[in-house]
Amino acid sequence: MLISPCSQLSFEKSRPGRRGASLPKDYCDKSKGLETVPDKFRRKRALVFPEMTEPEVVRHFVQLSKKNFSIDSHFYPLGSCTMKYNPKINEWAAGLEGFAKVHPLQPQSTAQGILQVCYELEQDLREITGMKRFTLQPAAGAHGELTGMMLVRAYHEALGQTKRRKVLVPDSSHGTNPASAALYGYHVVELKSNARGRVELKTLLEHLDDEVACLMLTNPNTLGLFEEDIVKVAEAVHQKGGLLYYDGANFNALLGIARPGDMGFDIVHLNLHKTFSTPHGGGGPGSGPVGVSERVVPFLPGPLLDKQGEVYVLRDAGPKSIGRVKSFYGNTGMLLRAFVYIRSLGLAGLKKVSEDAILNANYLKEKLKKIFPIAVDEPCMHECVLSIRNYKAQGIHSGDIGKRLLDFGIHAPTVHFPLVVEEALMIEPTETESKETLDRFVKTMEIIAEEILQDPDKLLQAPHTLPIRRPDEVLAARKPVLSYRDQLRERILLAEGVPG
Amino acid sequence: MHFHPLTEDDKQKMLEDIGVSSFEDLLKGIPSSLRNPRIGVREAVSELEIQTLVRGLANVNHSAHDYLSFLGAGSYEHFVPSAVSEVTRRNEFYTAYTPYQAEASQGTLQAIYEFQSLITELTGLDVSNASHYDGSTSLAEAVLLSVRHTDRLKVLVSRAVHPHYRQVIQTYLRGTPYSMVEFGFGEDHAFDRAQFESLLTPDVAGVVFQTPNFFGVLEDLEGVSDKVHENGSLLILTGNPLAMAVLRSPGEWGADLAVGEGQPFGLALQFGGPYVGYFSAVRSLMRRVPGRLAGLTVDAEGKRAFCLTLQAREQHIRRERAASNICTNQALCALAACAHMTLLGKEGIREVAALNMDRADYLRGKIAGLGGFKVLRDQPIFNEFVIRTEKPFDLLEKKLLEKKIFPGVPLEPFYPELKNQFLVCATETKTREHLDTFVRELASC
Numbered sequence: 020m021l022i023s024p025c026s027q028l029s030f031e032k033s034r035p036g037r038r039g040a041s042l043p044k045d046y047c048d049k050s051k052g053l054e055t056v057p058d059k060f061r062r063k064r065a066l067v068f069p070e071m072t073e074p075e076v077v078r079h080f081v082q083l084s085k086k087n088f089s090i091d092s093h094f095y096p097l098g099s100c101t102m103k104y105n106p107k108i109n110e111w112a113a114g115l116e117g118f119a120k121v122h123p124l125q126p127q128s129t130a131q132g133i134l135q136v137c138y139e140l141e142q143d144l145r146e147i148t149g150m151k152r153f154t155l156q157p158a159a160g161a162h163g164e165l166t167g168m169m170l171v172r173a174y175h176e177a178l179g180q181t182k183r184r185k186v187l188v189p190d191s192s193h194g195t196n197p198a199s200a201a202l203y204g205y206h207v208v209e210l211k212s213n214a215r216g217r218v219e220l221k222t223l224l225e226h227l228d229d230e231v232a233c234l235m236l237t238n239p240n241t242l243g244l245f246e247e248d249i250v251k252v253a254e255a256v257h258q259k260g261g262l263l264y265y266d267g268a269n270f271n272a273l274l275g276i277a278r279p280g281d282m283g284f285d286i287v288h289l290n291l292h293k294t295f296s297t298p299h300g301g302g303g304p305g306s307g308p309v310g311v312s313e314r315v316v317p318f319l320p321g322p323l324l325d326k327q328g329e330v331y332v333l334r335d336a337g338p339k340s341i342g343r344v345k346s347f348y349g350n351t352g353m354l355l356r357a358f359v360y361i362r363s364l365g366l367a368g369l370k371k372v373s374e375d376a377i378l379n380a381n382y383l384k385e386k387l388k389k390i391f392p393i394a395v396d397e398p399c400m401h402e403c404v405l406s407i408r409n410y411k412a413q414g415i416h417s418g419d420i421g422k423r424l425l426d427f428g429i430h431a432p433t434v435h436f437p438l439v440v441e442e443a444l445m446i447e448p449t450e451t452e453s454k455e456t457l458d459r460f461v462k463t464m465e466i467i468a469e470e471i472l473q474d475p476d477k478l479l480q481a482p483h484t485l486p487i488r489r490p491d492e493v494l495a496a497r498k499p500v501l502s503y504r505d506q507l508r509e510r511i512l513l514a515e516g517v518p519g
Numbered sequence: 520m521h522f523h524p525l526t527e528d529d530k531q532k533m534l535e536d537i538g539v540s541s542f543e544d545l546l547k548g549i550p551s552s553l554r555n556p557r558i559g560v561r562e563a564v565s566e567l568e569i570q571t572l573v574r575g576l577a578n579v580n581h582s583a584h585d586y587l588s589f590l591g592a593g594s595y596e597h598f599v600p601s602a603v604s605e606v607t608r609r610n611e612f613y614t615a616y617t618p619y620q621a622e623a624s625q626g627t628l629q630a631i632y633e634f635q636s637l638i639t640e641l642t643g644l645d646v647s648n649a650s651h652y653d654g655s656t657s658l659a660e661a662v663l664l665s666v667r668h669t670d671r672l673k674v675l676v677s678r679a680v681h682p683h684y685r686q687v688i689q690t691y692l693r694g695t696p697y698s699m700v701e702f703g704f705g706e707d708h709a710f711d712r713a714q715f716e717s718l719l720t721p722d723v724a725g726v727v728f729q730t731p732n733f734f735g736v737l738e739d740l741e742g743v744s745d746k747v748h749e750n751g752s753l754l755i756l757t758g759n760p761l762a763m764a765v766l767r768s769p770g771e772w773g774a775d776l777a778v779g780e781g782q783p784f785g786l787a788l789q790f791g792g793p794y795v796g797y798f799s800a801v802r803s804l805m806r807r808v809p810g811r812l813a814g815l816t817v818d819a820e821g822k823r824a825f826c827l828t829l830q831a832r833e834q835h836i837r838r839e840r841a842a843s844n845i846c847t848n849q850a851l852c853a854l855a856a857c858a859h860m861t862l863l864g865k866e867g868i869r870e871v872a873a874l875n876m877d878r879a880d881y882l883r884g885k886i887a888g889l890g891g892f893k894v895l896r897d898q899p900i901f902n903e904f905v906i907r908t909e910k911p912f913d914l915l916e917k918k919l920l921e922k923k924i925f926p927g928v929p930l931e932p933f934y935p936e937l938k939n940q941f942l943v944c945a946t947e948t949k950t951r952e953h954l955d956t957f958v959r960e961l962a963s964c
Binding site: 060111123132299363430450489 | 818
C-alpha cells in the first residue's frame with residue numbers, strides 16, 4: 020500500500036509524549052476520586068490513542084478537509100439530495116452561547132428562547148405543508164420515516180385494524196421507504212410505475228385492499244415528476260381506509276406552490292438538511308420533522324410543545340402517543356438553523372426557492388436531453404433523470420459519467436435511483452446555482468459525451484485528478500479493515516504491504 | 520434574493536430556451552385546486568435584523584454560559600479545545616455530502632475511520648460504525664439487533680438505564696412481537712442482581728445495563744456476562760464513553776455490544792441535539808451492525824484509500840431487506856468527537872476522566888457533611904450522584920435559580936418513588952470554588 024503523508028492516520032503521526040490540549044492541574048483531592056475506586060472497576064486494557072500537539076492535529080484535519088468536495092467549493096447536481104447553499108447566518112446563530120450552552124433538562128422557564136424558536140418553526144412548517152401538527156424530534160429523514168410508520172400502525176391499531184400489514188411503495192421510490200416500512204415489520208408491496216413515470220391509478224386500485232396500511236409517496240417523485248392524479252390517489256387510499264405518507268425528500272419543488280396537506284397526505288416528513296438549508300455535514304446531523312393530519316395528531320410522539328399565554332411549555336403527549344423516538348427534543352441545533360432560514364427568506368423567498376429550483380432543472384433538462392436521452396420528456400419539477408443505456412457497447416455506466424465529472428470539479432449526480440430507469444443519472448441543480456454554473460455543467464457533459472465515443476477508457480478509469488483513483492471496494496468488503504486496531508491485528512502498518 | 524442568483528434576464532433567456540412562454544407553463548401538471556395555497560409565513564427580514572432577533576432569543580435563555588450548572592443526566596458540560604470548532608467549521612467538512620463518492624470524500628471517510636478507531640479503543644470491542652443519531656436511538660438499534668440475532672422475543676433492561684433511552688426502546692418495540700422487561704435497582708442505586716437473574720429466562724435476546732448508570736453509579740458487572748452468555752443472550756452495555764478512558768471498558772466486562780452517547784466529546788449541550796451515538800460490536804456481529812462503516816482499502820494505483828464498506832447491509836442497496844433503514848450517520852458530530860479525542864490524546868483523555876471523578880467525589884463528600892441532605896457515600900461513581908433532600912426540590916431549585924445555579928435534574932418525573940431526590944453532575948469545568956459555592960448555597964436553602 021502506498022501511503023502519502025497526507026493519508027497517514029492520526030495514530031500513525033502520533034509520537035509518545037506529545038500533548039494537544041492543556042488541562043487544569045489542580046485536583047480537589049488527588050488521593051480520592053479515581054484513586055479510591057476498587058480495582059475491578061478500573062480499565063486494565065491499554066488505550067491506544069494518538070499523541071499529537073495542537074498544530075499537528077489542526078494540520079491533520081485541515082489536510083483531510085482538502086480532500087473533500089463540498090457545496091461551498093463545488094457544484095453538486097445530486098438528485099433527491101438538494102445540495103443547496105447553507106447560509107452562514109444559520110451557523111452563526113447555532114454557535115451563540117445562549118443556544119449552544121442550554122441544557123435539555125434545565126427548567127423550561129429558563130429555556131424560553133429556544134422553545135420559542137421550536138414553537139415558531141413548527142407553526143411555519145404547518146403553514147408551509149398544510150399539516151395540522153408536527154413533531155420536531157426525528158433526527159433524520161429515515162428516522163422521520165420510521166416515526167411515520169409507527170404512527171401508521173398506532174392509528175390503525177386504535178381503530179382495531181390489525182389486519183393492515185401491507186405498505187404500498189412505487190418502484191420509483193427512495194430505498195429508505197421500503198427499508199423503513201420493512202424495519203417496522205410491514206410487508207412491502209411495490210407498485211409498478213406507468214410509462215410516464217407516475218403511479219397508475221388502475222395499478223393502485225388493483226393493490227388497494229383492507230390489508231393496506233398506507234401508501235408511501237414522494238411528490239414530485241424521484242423522476243422529478245409531479246403525481247398529477249394525487250388527489251384521486253388520496254381519495255382512493257382513504258376510501259379503503261389507508262393512510263397516505265409523504266416522503267419530503269423532494270419538497271424543495273413545492274414551497275409556496277402546493278401543499279401535501281391539501282393533497283390529502285396524512286403523514287409528512289421533511290428533511291431540514293435538504294429543503295431548509297441546514298448543512299449536510301458530510302452525512303449528518305440531519306433533522307426530519309414529521310407533520311400529520313388532524314386524525315393522526317393523537318398518536319404523535321411526545322413531548323409536544325404548546326404555547327400557554329406567553330409561555331412555551333413542553334408537555335407529555337396523550338395516552339395514544341407512540342412514545343418518545345429520541346432522547347430530549349430532537350436536533351434543536353438544526354431546528355434553529357431552519358428557523359433562521361425561513362425568517363431570512365419569508366414567504367416570497369420560499370416561493371422563489373422552488374420557482375428557481377424548477378426553472379434550473381427544466382433548463383438543464385432541455386439542454387442535457389440533446390446530449391443524453393431523458394427518461395420522461397415532460398416538464399419536470401426540481402430534478403430530471405437521464406438514461407445512459409445507449410452506451411453499453413462502450414461499456415459505460417451512469418456511474419462512470421459521475422466519476423468523470425469529478426475531474427471537472429463537479430460532484431457526481433445520483434446514480435442509484437430511480438430503479439425504474441436503466442443507467443439513470445438523476446440531476447437536481449437547486450435554486451442556489453447560477454445560469455453560468457449550469458451552462459458550464461452542460462458544456463462538461465458535452466465533452467464527456469464526446470469522450471465516450473472517442474476515448475471511453477478515460478471514463479472507465481476516472482477520476483484522474485482526485486486524491487485517490489477508484490477504491491477497491493471488493494477488497495474492502497472481502498477483508499474488512501475498519502479501525503486502527505484492525506490494522507495492528509492484520510499488521511497493516513505504515514512500512515508494510517498491501518492488505519489481502 | 521441574496522441566496523438566489525437567477526436574474527430576471529436569466530429567467531427570460533432560460534424560459535425561451537426551454538420553449539415555454541411563462542414559468543406557469545412548467546407547472547401545468549399540478550391540479551389547479553392545489554395551486555397558490557394561502558400560507559401564513561412572515562415576510563423576510565434582513566440579515567442584520569435577524570442577527571438582532573436571534574441574539575435576543577438567545578439572551579432569553581439562561582444557560583451554562585451565565586449560570587453555574589450541575590446538570591448532567593445524559594448531556595454534559597465539558598471543556599472543548601478551541602481547535603475543535605476550527606475543524607468542524609471547515610466548509611469542506613460541514614457542507615460536504617455523505618461520502619458515497621469516495622474519491623471526492625477522502626477527508627470525511629478518513630475522519631470516520633479514525634472515529635471508529637477511537638471508539639473501538641474506548642469500548643474495547645472490535646467494530647464501530649460511523650456513528651448513530653444519539654445514545655437513545657443507538658441503544659434501540661442494539662436491542663433490535665439482539666432480537667434479530669437470537670431470534671428471541673424479550674429484552675431485559677435495567678431500570679437504572681437513562682429513562683429516555685428506555686422510553687425510546689419501548690417506542691421502537693411497540694407494535695412488534697418483541698417486548699421489554701425491566702429489572703430494578705436497590706437502595707444503593709445499583710442494579711438488583713437477584714431480580715436480574717430471576718428474569719433471565721431462555722426467551723431473553725439481550726440484556727441492557729448502563730454503567731456509569733443513570734444515577735452515576737458504576738455497576739458491578741462481575742459474573743454478568745457469563746450468566747448472559749450461558750443463557751444464549753447478548754450483553755448490551757451503554758454509558759458515558761469518557762469514563763471508559765480510566766474505568767473498565769465494555770469489552771473488559773464481556774459485552775457484545777457497547778452503544779451510547781458521544782456528546783461528552785466536543786459537542787455543545789445545544790438543548791439536547793445534535794449529538795452523536797456510538798455503536799460498537801464484537802466481530803461476530805459485524806454484518807448485523809446498522810448504519811455506515813468506513814473501511815481501509817487501496818485505489819486502482821495501490822494507494823491507501825478509504826471507502827464505505829459492507830454496504831450490502833444498507834437500504835440503498837437492499838431496500839426492504841436492509842439491516843436498518845438509516846442512511847446518515849452524524850458525520851459532523853463524529854468529526855467533532857474525533858477532533859476532540861485526538862486533541863485530548865492518550866494522556867489528556869485519562870486526565871479529563873480523572874478530573875471528573877475528582878470533582879464529583881469532592882462535591883459528594885462535602886454534601887455528605889451537610890445537614891438536611893443525604894448522599895450514598897461509598898458507591899463508586901464517575902461524575903454524577905444523587906442527592907436526597909428533606910425539602911421539596913421545587914423550592915430548593917427556585918432558591919438556587921435566584922443565585923444563578925442549576926442544582927441538578929429532579930428524579931421524581933422519571934421515578935415517582937424518588938421524591939425530592941436529584942441528580943447532580945460535576946465535570947472538569949467546575950473548580951473547587953464552584954463546588955464550595957454550590958455547597959454553601961445548598962446549605963443556606
